[in-house]
Amino acid sequence: MDTKEYFSYRKELLESSVYPDGGGYADSLFLDNILSDLLETKLIDSEDINNCFHSSILDGSKLKVDAYCINETGERLQLFLINEKATSIGAKEDDLILSTQAEYEEMFIKANNFIKKSIKRHLDLQDSDPAYFIVEQLKSSEFINQIEVIEIFLVSPTITVSKRENQIIGLKRLNFKDKELKTTYVLGRRREEKKILIRQTLIDLNFLYSVSLSKGNEYALEIDIEDIFGSKIEVLKAAETEDFESYLCVLPASGIASLYRKYSTRLLEKNVRSFLQFRGVNAGMRKTIRETPEKFIAYNNGLTITATNSEIESMGAKLYLKTLTDFQIVNGGQTTASIFFSNKDKLDISEINLMAKINIAKNLNDEDLNALISNISLYSNSQSKVSRVDLRSRDPKIDRIKQLSDTVLTPNGRKWFFEKSKGEFATRKRLTGGKIERDYPRKIRLSKTDIGKYHTAWGDQPWLVKKGGEKVFRTFMENLNGEGVRKGEIEIDRYFYEELIAKAILFRGMEDIHGVRSNAIGQLRSAVVPYSISVLYNMFGGTDKRDAKFNLEKLWKDQEIEEDLKVFLKSLMKKMYHLIDKYKFSTDVSENAKKKELWEAIKKSTDLKEFTKNSNALSITEKYTFSKPKAKKSKEVDFSQLNEIVGLYSKTKEYYTKLENALIMYNVNNEVQLQYSQRLFSLYVAELFTNKKLSEQGIKFFDDLFSNIRINANSIFDQINVESDLSIPSALNKIMTIYGNAISDNKNIVTVFQGHEQLARNKGFKYTSSITEIGKALLNGKSPEFKHVSLASKYFKS
Structure with a gap:
C-alpha cells in the first residue's frame, strides 16, 4: 500500500496549522482545520468549540483534554483529544503507521481519566486554567443530571492499517465499543444513580484524507x-x-x-x-x-x-x-x-x-x-x-456566487477563490502542481461556511454567528432566498459579490487586529469579532429593515482596512471584552455569547451608547458613511464558461498527450479501471486546440475526468510535468479587470476597449480589431469569444 498521499496530506494539515506571525504550529489551529470535516460527516453540529488544553498526572494516572463543546440541548458533551506525538513535525513515518486498537486505547484512557477524576472531584484547578469551567461542570450534580452522553474524539494524524507478517496489506477502520460510566450524585435531597454513555471515535488520516477527497460517505452512519x-x-x-x-x-x-x-x-x-x-x-x-x-x-x-x-x-x-x-x-x-x-x-x-x-x-x-x-x-x-432553503446542496444562488468568484477580479487584478464543493481546491492544486497556492493564498480563499458567517455577521445577530456551522449558513440561505429577517430575494450580482468580499475583508481584518496568543486582546475572539461588527453595523444605521450606510465599496477597492479604522476597531474590541464580562449571566462566557439575551443587554447598555458617541466614533462614522446609490449597470456578463476553456487550453497540448498515456498505463497496470471515454478525450482535445472552442459537454467531460483521477488515482498527476502556458489566462484576467473597473467607474465599455485597440495599433500589435469585438460583446452582456481573447492576448499580456 502506498502511503505517500496520506503523509503529503498530513504535511499540508500541519503547515496550515501555524500562526501567521511566524509563531509556529498550534494544536488549536490544527483542530480548527479539521472541524469542517467533522461537520461535513455530521459528527458535530458546530465548528465553535472551546479550547481547554489540560495535561497532567494525578495519582499515577495521565489526564489529557484539548477542547470541548456542549450541544445546544445540553445532553451531550463532546471532548477533543489530540495525539501530540503524531502532530510533531519531526515524527518519523514508521511511527505514524499504527495497526492495533490498543495503541489508540492508550490515548483514549487519558480523556477517560480526565472525566472520572473530574466527576469524582479529585481534580482541582485554578480559575485561570483553560479547563477550569468544564472540570467544574463535571463536578456539578446539575450538569451530571443533564448530560446523557460524553463523546471523545481522538484526533490522530496517523495511518491505521492492517498488517500480515509486518507487511501492510491495506487500510483499517477501527470502531471502539461504547462504555457506560456509573456515577451517583445528589440532586436536591435525593441521591441519584446514573449511567453516562461514553463513546470513543477515532479521527485518523484514513478519515481526514477520505473526507478531503469528498468521500466522507465512506464513513456514513x-x-x-x-x-x-x-x-x-x-x-x-x-x-x-x-x-x-x-x-x-x-x-x-x-x-x-x-x-x-x-x-x-x-x-x-x-x-x-x-x-x-x-x-x-x-x-x-x-x-x-x-x-x-x-x-x-x-x-x-x-x-x-x-x-x-x-x-x-x-x-x-x-x-x-x-x-x-x-x-x-x-x-x-x-x-x-x-x-x-x-x-x-x-x-x-x-x-x-x-x-x-x-x-x-x-x-x-x-x-x-x-x-x-x-x-x-x-x-x-x-x-x-x-x-x-433547507434543500440547499445545489442552490442556484451558490452556483452564481461561484461563477462570480471565478470571473470578478479585484481592482488590483486578483481573484478570491470560493470553494463551493469540498475537495475543489485540492483538485486544482494537483492540476497546477501546487502553483495555485501562490495565486490563492489562504487569506483570499473562502468556503461555504465562511461566506455564510461573513454575510450574517454584517447585521444584528452576532450570537448566531458565534454558534457557527449550519445554523449560520441556514440564516444566510434564508436571507438570500427572501425567507429571513427581510422579505424578498437578494439578487446575486457583481455588487452583492463585491460587498460579500468587503465583509470578508472586514471580518478577517478584525481577527488579525485582535491577534492571537500573547499578542491577543483576549481569549474570546470568536465572540468579540462578530459582536463588534454588529456594533459597527448599528453605528451606521443598520437595522433589520435597512442596510448600514458603511462604505463597503472602499474596502472592496482597497482590499484592506485603513489605519484609522483599524485603530478604532481595536478600541471597540477592547470595549467589547469589558461589556461581555459585565453583562454575562454565567461563568461560561463562550456559551453565553451564543445567546441573544447577552447581545440585547450589551446593545441597550449605557456603556455602549457612550462609546459609540465619543469623538473617535463620530469621526469614523462621518468618514466612512456612504450613501451613494448603486449605479445602473449593463447586463451582467458570465465569464465562467470562457474561464473554464482558457484554463483547459493553458495546460497545453503536450499535457493532454502525456495525460492520455498515463491513463492508458494506469488501466493496464491496475485491476480497478478508471472509467472514461478515449474517443471523447481525443475529440474534445482536438476541438480545444484546433477549433479554439469547447462545448459545455467538453468542459464537463474534463471536469469529471480530473475529479475522478484525484479521488481514485491521484498519483497520475505526479507523472505529468508540463509547464502551463499562462499567456491567455493572463490576458483574460486583464480583460475582466478592465471590464470590472469600467463598470465601477460608470464608463462606456466599448469606448474603453476602443481606447485599448488604438493603443495596441500604435504599438504595432496585430489583430487589434479583436479588442473592440471584445468590448462590444461585453456591452451586450455576453462573454467574449475565445478566439478574440486568443488573438488579443499578446497585447493584454504586455
Whole structure:
C-alpha cells in the first residue's frame, strides 16, 4: 500500500496549522482545520468549540483534554483529544503507521481519566486554567443530571492499517465499543444513580484524507438494528423501483430513544436538523405519552427514513431488517427528539410504537442521490412548512456566487477563490502542481461556511454567528432566498459579490487586529469579532429593515482596512471584552455569547451608547458613511464558461498527450479501471486546440475526468510535468479587470476597449480589431469569444 498521499496530506494539515506571525504550529489551529470535516460527516453540529488544553498526572494516572463543546440541548458533551506525538513535525513515518486498537486505547484512557477524576472531584484547578469551567461542570450534580452522553474524539494524524507478517496489506477502520460510566450524585435531597454513555471515535488520516477527497460517505452512519432495538425488526416491502426500495415497519419508542441517545442529531437529515427546535418536548406529544401512550401510533405520522444500503434477512415468508447504512431521518425529527427527552424526563415510553417508512436508495451517483433524498425530505414534510432553503446542496444562488468568484477580479487584478464543493481546491492544486497556492493564498480563499458567517455577521445577530456551522449558513440561505429577517430575494450580482468580499475583508481584518496568543486582546475572539461588527453595523444605521450606510465599496477597492479604522476597531474590541464580562449571566462566557439575551443587554447598555458617541466614533462614522446609490449597470456578463476553456487550453497540448498515456498505463497496470471515454478525450482535445472552442459537454467531460483521477488515482498527476502556458489566462484576467473597473467607474465599455485597440495599433500589435469585438460583446452582456481573447492576448499580456 502506498502511503505517500496520506503523509503529503498530513504535511499540508500541519503547515496550515501555524500562526501567521511566524509563531509556529498550534494544536488549536490544527483542530480548527479539521472541524469542517467533522461537520461535513455530521459528527458535530458546530465548528465553535472551546479550547481547554489540560495535561497532567494525578495519582499515577495521565489526564489529557484539548477542547470541548456542549450541544445546544445540553445532553451531550463532546471532548477533543489530540495525539501530540503524531502532530510533531519531526515524527518519523514508521511511527505514524499504527495497526492495533490498543495503541489508540492508550490515548483514549487519558480523556477517560480526565472525566472520572473530574466527576469524582479529585481534580482541582485554578480559575485561570483553560479547563477550569468544564472540570467544574463535571463536578456539578446539575450538569451530571443533564448530560446523557460524553463523546471523545481522538484526533490522530496517523495511518491505521492492517498488517500480515509486518507487511501492510491495506487500510483499517477501527470502531471502539461504547462504555457506560456509573456515577451517583445528589440532586436536591435525593441521591441519584446514573449511567453516562461514553463513546470513543477515532479521527485518523484514513478519515481526514477520505473526507478531503469528498468521500466522507465512506464513513456514513451504519445502524445495527438488533443492537439498538434488542431484536430484529420485521418489515413489509411496499415498493421497488430501479432507484429505490420502500419498506414499512413498526418501531418501539424505547429503541428510538436509544438511537437518539447514541447518535443525537447525526440521525437527522442534514438540511432538516439545522432548523428543528429540540428545547423541550412538543406539548401534544408529551400529553399523549403521559396519558394515552397506546394511542401514540394512531396520533403520530411516524418517521420517514432514508438509507443507501441495507441488510435484510428472509425467514420463511417474513423479512427482517438487520442493518441500515447512511441512516437519515428526513421526517419525524421532532418526534424522535420528543421521545428521547420524554424518556430522559422519566416518562414511561415502554408502550409506545411508531410507524416508519424506510426508503433505500440504490444505483445512484452522489448528485442523483442528493436530489432523491432532498425530494423525499421536502414532500415528506409537506404537512408543515419546510422551506426549500433547507434543500440547499445545489442552490442556484451558490452556483452564481461561484461563477462570480471565478470571473470578478479585484481592482488590483486578483481573484478570491470560493470553494463551493469540498475537495475543489485540492483538485486544482494537483492540476497546477501546487502553483495555485501562490495565486490563492489562504487569506483570499473562502468556503461555504465562511461566506455564510461573513454575510450574517454584517447585521444584528452576532450570537448566531458565534454558534457557527449550519445554523449560520441556514440564516444566510434564508436571507438570500427572501425567507429571513427581510422579505424578498437578494439578487446575486457583481455588487452583492463585491460587498460579500468587503465583509470578508472586514471580518478577517478584525481577527488579525485582535491577534492571537500573547499578542491577543483576549481569549474570546470568536465572540468579540462578530459582536463588534454588529456594533459597527448599528453605528451606521443598520437595522433589520435597512442596510448600514458603511462604505463597503472602499474596502472592496482597497482590499484592506485603513489605519484609522483599524485603530478604532481595536478600541471597540477592547470595549467589547469589558461589556461581555459585565453583562454575562454565567461563568461560561463562550456559551453565553451564543445567546441573544447577552447581545440585547450589551446593545441597550449605557456603556455602549457612550462609546459609540465619543469623538473617535463620530469621526469614523462621518468618514466612512456612504450613501451613494448603486449605479445602473449593463447586463451582467458570465465569464465562467470562457474561464473554464482558457484554463483547459493553458495546460497545453503536450499535457493532454502525456495525460492520455498515463491513463492508458494506469488501466493496464491496475485491476480497478478508471472509467472514461478515449474517443471523447481525443475529440474534445482536438476541438480545444484546433477549433479554439469547447462545448459545455467538453468542459464537463474534463471536469469529471480530473475529479475522478484525484479521488481514485491521484498519483497520475505526479507523472505529468508540463509547464502551463499562462499567456491567455493572463490576458483574460486583464480583460475582466478592465471590464470590472469600467463598470465601477460608470464608463462606456466599448469606448474603453476602443481606447485599448488604438493603443495596441500604435504599438504595432496585430489583430487589434479583436479588442473592440471584445468590448462590444461585453456591452451586450455576453462573454467574449475565445478566439478574440486568443488573438488579443499578446497585447493584454504586455
